Amino acid sequence: MGKSISFDIAALILLVVLVISRTSSKMTHDRSNRIFLIIIMTAIASTLFDIASVCFDGRQIGNLVVVYMAHAGYLVTHVLTVPLCLLFVISLTDTWHKLRRNIALQILMAMPLAVVLTAFVINPFNHIMFSVENGYIRGPMFSLMYAVTVMYVIFVITYIIRYRKLFRLRNIIAVSAVIPIDIAAMLIQLFIPSALIEMFFNAIGLLIMSFGLQRPEDYVDTSTNLMKLSAYSHDMKRSFYNDKHMYIVMLNIANYQTVRLMLGFDSTMEMLRTVADTVRRLNKKMHGYADLYYLEGGRFRMVFREENRDKAETIADMLNQELKKPININGLNIGLVPFIILAHCPDEIKDFKALMSFGTDFHDRNYYTGQVMYAGKLYNGNQLDIKNNIDRIIEQALKDGSFQVYYQPIYSTGHGRIVSAEALLRLYDSQLGFISPEILVAAAEKSGAIHRIGAFVFEKVCQFIASDDFDKLGLDYIEVNLSVVQLMNVDLADDLLSIMKKYNVSPDKINLEITESAAAYEQQVMADNLERLTSAGLSLSLDDYGTGYSNIKRVIQLPLRIIKLDKTFVDETTNPKMWIVIKNTVKMLKDMNMEIVVEGVETQEALDVFSSLQCDFIQGYFFSKPIPRKDFVKFISNANGRA
Numbered sequence: 313m314g315k316s317i318s319f320d321i322a323a324l325i326l327l328v329v330l331v332i333s334r335t336s337s338k339m340t341h342d343r344s345n346r347i348f349l350i351i352i353m354t355a356i357a358s359t360l361f362d363i364a365s366v367c368f369d370g371r372q373i374g375n376l377v378v379v380y381m382a383h384a385g386y387l388v389t390h391v392l393t394v395p396l397c398l399l400f401v402i403s404l405t406d407t408w409h410k411l412r413r414n415i416a417l418q419i420l421m422a423m424p425l426a427v428v429l430t431a432f433v434i435n436p437f438n439h440i441m442f443s444v445e446n447g448y449i450r451g452p453m454f455s456l457m458y459a460v461t462v463m464y465v466i467f468v469i470t471y472i473i474r475y476r477k478l479f480r481l482r483n484i485i486a487v488s489a490v491i492p493i494d495i496a497a498m499l500i501q502l503f504i505p506s507a508l509i510e511m512f513f514n515a516i517g518l519l520i521m522s523f524g525l526q527r528p529e530d531y532v533d534t535s536t537n538l539m540k541l542s543a544y545s546h547d548m549k550r551s552f553y554n555d556k557h558m559y560i561v562m563l564n565i566a567n568y569q570t571v572r573l574m575l576g577f578d579s580t581m582e583m584l585r586t587v588a589d590t591v592r593r594l595n596k597k598m599h600g601y602a603d604l605y606y607l608e609g610g611r612f613r614m615v616f617r618e619e620n621r622d623k624a625e626t627i628a629d630m631l632n633q634e635l636k637k638p639i640n641i642n643g644l645n646i647g648l649v650p651f652i653i654l655a656h657c658p659d660e661i662k663d664f665k666a667l668m669s670f671g672t673d674f675h676d677r678n679y680y681t682g683q684v685m686y687a688g689k690l691y692n693g694n695q696l697d698i699k700n701n702i703d704r705i706i707e708q709a710l711k712d713g714s715f716q717v718y719y720q721p722i723y724s725t726g727h728g729r730i731v732s733a734e735a736l737l738r739l740y741d742s743q744l745g746f747i748s749p750e751i752l753v754a755a756a757e758k759s760g761a762i763h764r765i766g767a768f769v770f771e772k773v774c775q776f777i778a779s780d781d782f783d784k785l786g787l788d789y790i791e792v793n794l795s796v797v798q799l800m801n802v803d804l805a806d807d808l809l810s811i812m813k814k815y816n817v818s819p820d821k822i823n824l825e826i827t828e829s830a831a832a833y834e835q836q837v838m839a840d841n842l843e844r845l846t847s848a849g850l851s852l853s854l855d856d857y858g859t860g861y862s863n864i865k866r867v868i869q870l871p872l873r874i875i876k877l878d879k880t881f882v883d884e885t886t887n888p889k890m891w892i893v894i895k896n897t898v899k900m901l902k903d904m905n906m907e908i909v910v911e912g913v914e915t916q917e918a919l920d921v922f923s924s925l926q927c928d929f930i931q932g933y934f935f936s937k938p939i940p941r942k943d944f945v946k947f948i949s950n951a952n953g954r955a
Contacts, residue, residue, distance in 0.1 A: 317363050319512040324359045326515040327352055330522060344403040351396045352518055354389050359511045361386035366508065369448055379444045380436070387441070388432055391457050393514065394464040394494070395425050397487075401468050404483055405475040406550050409557075409617070421467060424460040431456055458498060465491055478550050482523070490517035535581050536588035536606040544605040544613060545668070551657070552664045557618035558657050560667075561602070561628045562687075563591075563635075566649035566675040568610025579641050586639050587612065587648075594630050598623050611671065621656075628654050628684045636682070651675035655687035702755040705747065709739050710764055716740070717772040718938035721948065722791070722909060723930045725923045729952045734791040734825070734931065735773045736938045737765065757797040766798045770808055773822070774815040776941060785948045791823045791853065799826065800837050805844035819849030823874065827855045846871040853909070858897070868904075875901050877927075879912025885921055898925045 331352050334345070365382035398421065402411060411417060431453055435441040440453040468491070472484060497513030531543035539547075551558055565571070565587070572580045584606070591612055595602050601623045602614040614631075616624040635650035653674060661667045670687070678690055709715050716738045724731040739747045756762040773790050776782055798804055812819065824845060846852055853874035854867065858881055867875075877897070884890035901908055910922045913932035922930060936947055 316508065317366050319509050320359050320363045320366070323511040323515040324356065324363070326512075326519060327356045327359065330515075330519060331356070334522070344400060347396065347400045347403050348518075348521070351393060351400060354392055354396060355511065355514055355518060358386055358389035358393070359515075361389060362508065362511055365448070376444055379448075383442060383444060383448060384432060384435070387457065388429070390510070391425075391428055391460060394461050394468070395421075397490075398464055398467050398471070401471050401487060404487075405471070405478040405554070406547070406556065407475060407478075407554055410554065424463045428456055428460045461494075461498060465495070478553060480546075486521045486523055489520050493517045493520070533606045533608075536584055538588050538591070538604045538606040538612070540605070541607045544607055545664075547603070547615070548657075548667055549664050552667075555658065557659070559616040559618065559621050559624035560655045560657060561614040561616070561624055561631065562653045562655055562671055562674070563587075563612040563614075563631065564651045564671070564675040565610035565635075566651045566680060571610075571646060571648070575641060575644075575646070583639060583641050583646060583648075584610070586641075587635065590634050591631065594627050594634065597630075598627050602627070607671075613671075624654060625684075628652055632682075632684050649675075649680060651678075651680055651685075653685045653687050653690065660686075660688040701744075702747070702751060703759050703761075705739070705741055705744070706752070706756055706759065706761045706765070709741075710761065710768075714739065714741075715765065715768055716940060717769055717776075718940055719790070719944040720931060720938040721935050721944070721951070723935055725926070725928060725930060730935070730948050731788045732791065732823070732929070733787065733944065733948075734938075735769060735793070737769055738938070753795060757795055760797075762795055762797050763801055766794070767807060767811070769793075771811050771815075774811050774817045777817050777821045778815040781941075781945045785945065786952065787948070789821050789823050789851070791825045793825045793827075793855070796827075796838075799841055800835060801841075802837055804841045805848075808845065809848055820851070823851045823853055825853045825855045825876070842871065855911075872906065874907045874909055874929075876909040876911055876931075879932075882910065882912045882914075882918050882922075882932075885918065895925065898927060902926065 331349070334349060334352070361382055365379070365386055368379045368382050402408065411421075431441050435451070440451045441456070442451050442454060443449050468487070472479065472487065476484065493513050494517055497510045500509060531539050531546075533540040550556075571583065575583065588604075588606060591604055591614065595604060595614065601620045602616050605613040605615070607613060614624070614627065632650055632652050635648050638645035638647050640646075651674070655661050655667070655670075657667060661670060674690065678685070718736045718738045719733040720736060721730045722732040722734060723729070737749060737752065739752055741747055753762065756765050770792055773792050777790060794804075801807075811817075812822070826842075842852065851873040852871055853876055854870070854872050855876045856878045857875050858878040881890075881894050881897075885894065898908060907929070908927040909929040909931055910918075910927050911931050913919055913922065913930050913934045915934060918932075919930055919934055935951070939947060
């Protein structure tokens with residue numbers, strides 16, 4: 313039976329279409345896609361050699377060298393396909409660094425291919441693989457090709473199982489689907505040599521495999537043509553899992569939001585493309601050692617392998633100098649603030665969560681020097697551990713009852729003694745130490761845990777007020793903070809009044825404190841809560857006055873009794889212009905019959921200054937920092953006794 317090349321031609325058409333599809337859509341950004349393109353090109357070469365050998369056999373060409381080269385070309389390129397698939401699988405896991413360190417594994421993986429290629433090299437002398445003198449005839453060692461293929465299939469399966477956590481599901485499905493297709497084709501061709509279906513089956517397998525690769529929209533940012541946040545996230549997770557050492561040039565444009573507001577959307581996109589072109593040009597100048605990413609929000613990343621540390625340091629300096637130059641956008645010279653940090657992972661930043669958390673806002677948390685900075689000098693691993701695990705920490709604290717309520721005394725200038733206190737939430741974690749209230753409250757508001765935490769604090773305060781200790785101290789009231797999220801809870805007023813009723817606490821013993829940011833909201837639920845609580849007899853104070861949120865009309869509308877001046881007023885008393893603002897602010901509030909608390913007083917001088925302005929209350933470290941209830945009781949007993 314003669315051999316038909318129909319399946320080979322169909323395979324060739326399918327493979328060419330696949331190449332055109334992937335190159336036209338620029339699906340060659342990462343190593344795995346480039347290796348896959350090499351596999352396709354090898355398959356095309358193998359198919360062409362197969363077609364040529366069948367044609368030469370059919371026409372009985374006398375030039376045996378040409379016939380021999382056609383058959384040898386087909387067999388060699390065909391046997392290369394599965395080892396290349398193994399390299400493709402390794403690239404999907406990004407475990408090259410591990411392979412480079414494991415010489416024994418390199419030898420084990422290379423040995424089967426070396427053996428079969430050696431057999432082809434010596435074949436002209438002994439015809440152990442095939443011969444063409446009397447027509448194409450398989451040699452006694454021809455099955456070695458299939459044995460080697462099976463060995464590489466086993467390597468692929470083993471690698472997938474070993475590093476299964478590093479594969480996307482579609483990668484596993486695509487690669488796994490190809491294996492039975494290729495095995496079936498190999499067996500058919502082995503037992504029915506005239507059935508030239510192997511290359512067609514191979515083309516079908518490669519088509520299926522292509523669906524498992526990343527598409528451009530999955531990993532390329534359309535505005536910059538750099539890899540996007542999702543690709544960076546996947547690659548960094550994989551690198552940390554593999555313990556892969558890398559140097560990351562982290563660029564955050566610190567004034568991105570300001571520039572965006574000034575330029576508008578289209579011009580901002582042009583600015584980002586200009587920065588991306590600069591990043592790409594410098595990387596090309598350094599021979600393309602880095603993988604390039606744009607993470608949105610004016611954040612760019614260049615990731616270098618460990619052996620290219622010197623390249624990373626050089627390009628960080630070059631990038632810093634380039635981006636300090638004005639960028640011309642539509643005739644307007646824009647000055648960017650390029651905050652650049654070089655991070656060595658995992659030595660300086662130990663895990664994926666810490667990397668992402670640190671990279672988000674390091675430009676907001678550190679002073680801009682104009683120089684390239686190093687993560688090792690800026691990174692606070694303990695604080696990032698807290699931020700990354702704060703939800704778990706909160707839930708564990710609620711479960712264990714490990715939250716505490718501290719009290720900071722408030723001094724009355726009129727009475728000359730401590731008359732009240734502010735209740736403040738504190739949490740000490742056995743592993744991470746004290747948790748910053750700012751991190752704690754912000755996370756609790758996002759997760760919704762703030763409602764349970766707020767109820768806990770309010771109940772502890774009511775327990776204290778109902779105790780004999782409170783009666784003996786002679787305090788007027790305790791201040792309790794309410795966050796914006798708490799005020800948006802329709803059940804807030806009912807919950808607080810229910811707790812007060814449980815402990816028989818008089819409403820005049822509690823003052824509720826809201827921040828200026830909360831006062832800026834004009835929501836009906838919030839208004840209803842405040843109305844119900846103040847109607848029940850609780851007083852209301854405004855915290856952090858002067859931090860920039862205030863709307864005087866809104867302040868007037870709220871049923872406020874006390875205004876708390878922010879610490880910034882205390883820090884600016886020596887500024888002549890600010891002193892005018894302070895004096896007139898105090899006068900305005902007094903004329904509105906508001907009582908005034910001055911926060912952040914730490915010196916006798918500051919106490920005297922604000923006492924002279926007839927401010928009603930003073931709060932700050934001059935008297936005491938926030939302390940636990942037991943210590944607070946002792947402190948007040950002694951302080952008021954001396955007074």
